[in-house]
Amino acid sequence: MTSKSGPHIVIVGAGIVGAVIAFNMSRRNANVTVLDAEDPGQAASRVSFAWMNGRDKNPRHYHDLNRRSVDMWSRLERLLGGDVGVTWGGELRWAATREGADELLARVRELQSWAYPIRALDEGEFREMEPNVEPGTVMAASYTAIDGHVDPPRVVRACLDRATEAGVTLRTNTKAWGVKLAQTPSGQTRVESLETSAGEIQCDVVVLAAGADTTELAATAGIEMQHHWTFGATIVTEATLPMFRTAAAVHTPRDAEPMMNFRQLPDGSMMIHGSSHDANDTASMGRTDEEVRQVFEAAKVYLPSLERVTIKEVRRGRRPMPADGLPILGFSQSVPNLYFATMHSGVSLAPLVGEFATTEILDGARIDLLEPYRVERFAK
Ligand SMILES: Cc1cc2nc3c(=O)[nH]c(=O)nc-3n(C[C@H](O)[C@H](O)[C@H](O)COP(=O)(O)OP(=O)(O)OC[C@H]3O[C@@H](n4cnc5c(N)ncnc54)[C@H](O)[C@@H]3O)c2cc1C
Numbered sequence: 600m601t602s603k604s605g606p607h608i609v610i611v612g613a614g615i616v617g618a619v620i621a622f623n624m625s626r627r628n629a630n631v632t633v634l635d636a637e638d639p640g641q642a643a644s645r646v647s648f649a650w651m652n653g654r655d656k657n658p659r660h661y662h663d664l665n666r667r668s669v670d671m672w673s674r675l676e677r678l679l680g681g682d683v684g685v686t687w688g689g690e691l692r693w694a695a696t697r698e699g700a701d702e703l704l705a706r707v708r709e710l711q712s713w714a715y716p717i718r719a720l721d722e723g724e725f726r727e728m729e730p731n732v733e734p735g736t737v738m739a740a741s742y743t744a745i746d747g748h749v750d751p752p753r754v755v756r757a758c759l760d761r762a763t764e765a766g767v768t769l770r771t772n773t774k775a776w777g778v779k780l781a782q783t784p785s786g787q788t789r790v791e792s793l794e795t796s797a798g799e800i801q802c803d804v805v806v807l808a809a810g811a812d813t814t815e816l817a818a819t820a821g822i823e824m825q826h827h828w829t830f831g832a833t834i835v836t837e838a839t840l841p842m843f844r845t846a847a848a849v850h851t852p853r854d855a856e857p858m859m860n861f862r863q864l865p866d867g868s869m870m871i872h873g874s875s876h877d878a879n880d881t882a883s884m885g886r887t888d889e890e891v892r893q894v895f896e897a898a899k900v901y902l903p904s905l906e907r908v909t910i911k912e913v914r915r916g917r918r919p920m921p922a923d924g925l926p927i928l929g930f931s932q933s934v935p936n937l938y939f940a941t942m943h944s945g946v947s948l949a950p951l952v953g954e955f956a957t958t959e960i961l962d963g964a965r966i967d968l969l970e971p972y973r974v975e976r977f978a979k
Contacts, residue, residue, distance in 0.1 A: 603630035603766055606803035608960060609793050611775045611816060613639035613759060615647075615751045616945045617808035619675070619953035622758035625765035626678075627961055632802075633759070633767060634795065636774035636812075640755030643810050646831050646916035648860050648872045649946045650848045652746040653715060654690060656944070660971055661925055662713060665944060667968075668951035669745060675950040676749075679757040684750025684865050688847030693725060693740035699854030700739035707741050716744040728845045733903055747847045748862045751946055758953075773797045777819025778805055780934065789936050790820065804960055806938045811917035813927075813941040817974075820934045825922035825977045826941060832885025832915045834895060836908045838867030857884055857897050868911060871898050885913060919943060928952065928972040929959060939974050 608624065610617045613635035621633045633639075653666035676685045694700040703719075710717045720728070722737040734740075763769050774796040781791040793800045807813045811828035842863045843849060851859040860872040873884040873894030884890045891913050899905045919941050921927050926942030940956055942948060958964050 603628065605630045607632065607801065608804045608806065609634065609800055609802040610806040610808055611793070612807070612809035612812075613755065613769070613771070614642050614644040614808065614810050614945070615640065615754055615949050616810070616940050616942070616952060617806070618755040618758035618762070619949045620806060620808060620940060620956045621762040621767050621769075622679070623953040623957040624961065625762035625767045627957060628765070629957075629961055631762070631767045632770065632800065633762070634770040634773040634775060634800075636772070636796075638771055639759055639769075640752040643831065643916050643918050644751035644755060644945070646833055646914040646918070647751050647946050648833055648848075648862065648870060649748045649751050650690065650746060650860065650862065651748060651947045652690060652743070652848075653947070654710065654717065654743050654746060656947075659713065660968075662715075664926075664951065664968060665947045666715065668948045669747075671950035671954070672747070672749070675953070679754070679761060683753045683757050685747060686749070686847045686862070686865060687745075687747040688843070688845055690743045690746040690848040690850065691720075691725070691729060691740065691846035692850035693734055693737045693852055694854055695736045695738060695852040696854045697738060699852055702854075703739050703741055710743075717741055729843055729849065731842055731844070731902065731904060732849060733901055735900075742846070749946060750864060754949065770795075770797065775809070775816060777816060778934075778937065780820060788934050790934060804936045804938060806940055806956070806960070808940040810919045810941060810945075813919065813939070817939070820931070820937055822931055822933060822937075822974060823977065824927060824939075824974060826927060827920050827922065828917040829882045829920050830886060830915070831918040832872070832883040832891075832913060834871040834873075834885065834891060834910055835864075835912050835914065836869040836871070836905070837911050839863075839869060839904065839908045840867070842869060842902060842904065851901055857894055859894065859898055859901070861898070861902065869902075869905070869908065871895065873897065885915065919945070922977070926952075926972045927974050928956070928969050929965075929974065931974050
């Protein structure tokens with residue numbers, strides 16, 4: 600047990616979301632225990648393409664939330680002492696058909712009206728910006744200036760190192776089975792303790808940051824969430840020479856098959872995410888070796904120098920996905936000491952979620968920017 604005083608806050612899940620909340624709370628000297636069923640940062644956060652962006656986020660309030668968080672990343676990086684793989688450079692994509700170009704340019708106009716730093720490029724500019732990319736037909740292209748990417752397992756490690764140095768208790772290989780509820784004399788239902796593989800842990804607040812497994816933990820508090828997961832896979836290559844001159848993330852045409860996302864990590868390895876229109880919009884290709892081969896062969900068409908590179912590993916996992924695609928954040932109304940923190944885009948949103956969840960939990964504030972994301976919306 601931790602020797603700190605103050606309410607005991609137990610965070611279930613040490614992916615990027617749970618870890619960044621623990622880190623922010625440790626800066627306030629809070630009495631925190633973080634537990635993870637396995638090793639921290641090895642689930643969705645490790646598989647993630649980890650693109651920090653507001654580019655693909657709708658509706659407007661969700662775009663704004665992501666934009667704000669992307670702008671907070673440099674500060675989080677600095678607070679963590681740097682060295683978490685933050686790579687800036689923007690995002691580049693193009694369209695291969697007339698229809699795709701119309702869609703891409705309409706999105707550029709919409710994002711410009713939201714003051715997102717994005718602009719359209721012609722083919723000449725595209726090729727000058729990224730001479731190692733062989734795009735084929737370029738009907739239109741766009742470039743955002745502020746997007747970047749990061750290495751989530753390093754973020755998790757840095758957050759937990761800082762948090763434990765400040766007195767947070769970390770329990771790895773400790774699975775939470777569920778919460779135990781009790782009624783207060785005034786008839787309120789509250790979490791009394793957490794039942795885990797290492798026994799019962801008394802707590803004043805429980806934060807569910809268990810990614811794809813949040814649904815089953817919420818059910819033990821009688822809360823039904825419309826939260827699922829989709830399959831996700833990323834291919835990581837051996838290190839190679841610098842691939843991109845300008846962009847941090849490159850997206851191949853959304854109007855061609857397969858759709859691919861490329862980024863180069865600071866150690867020189869390439870990360871490739873492939874998806875297909877046949878699959879759910881957010882599901883990845885890569886369940887089988889054959890799908891991995893298809894994605895990698897398709898990647899070589901756009902990045903011919905991948906011919907000289909071999910695959911180091913394929914990361915596969917479950918991507919947390921609330922039914923409406925929006926985060927689930929905040930205290931539950933029916934069990935008011937149970938806090939939810941689960942989402943897709945947990946990488947883009949990590950700095951903001953870490954700070955906002957800490958303010959709501961430690962100060963009892965209700966941040967109005969988070970109102971669209973409360974768990975109660977599924978009960979309506
Ligand atoms: C292929 C792919 C591409 C993605 N691309 C992007 C992107 O470009 N940009 C972006 O912002 N986001 C992206 N995401 C989403 C992003 O990675 C996730 O939103 C984020 O990693 C979620 O973090 P998390 O901490 O909530 O979950 P996780 O990283 O899954 O961590 C949850 C943790 O909870 C633990 N846990 C689960 N159940 C229990 C239990 N009962 N008891 C104790 N511990 C438990 C697990 O062991 C795990 O460590 C992508 C995801 C995938 C899979």
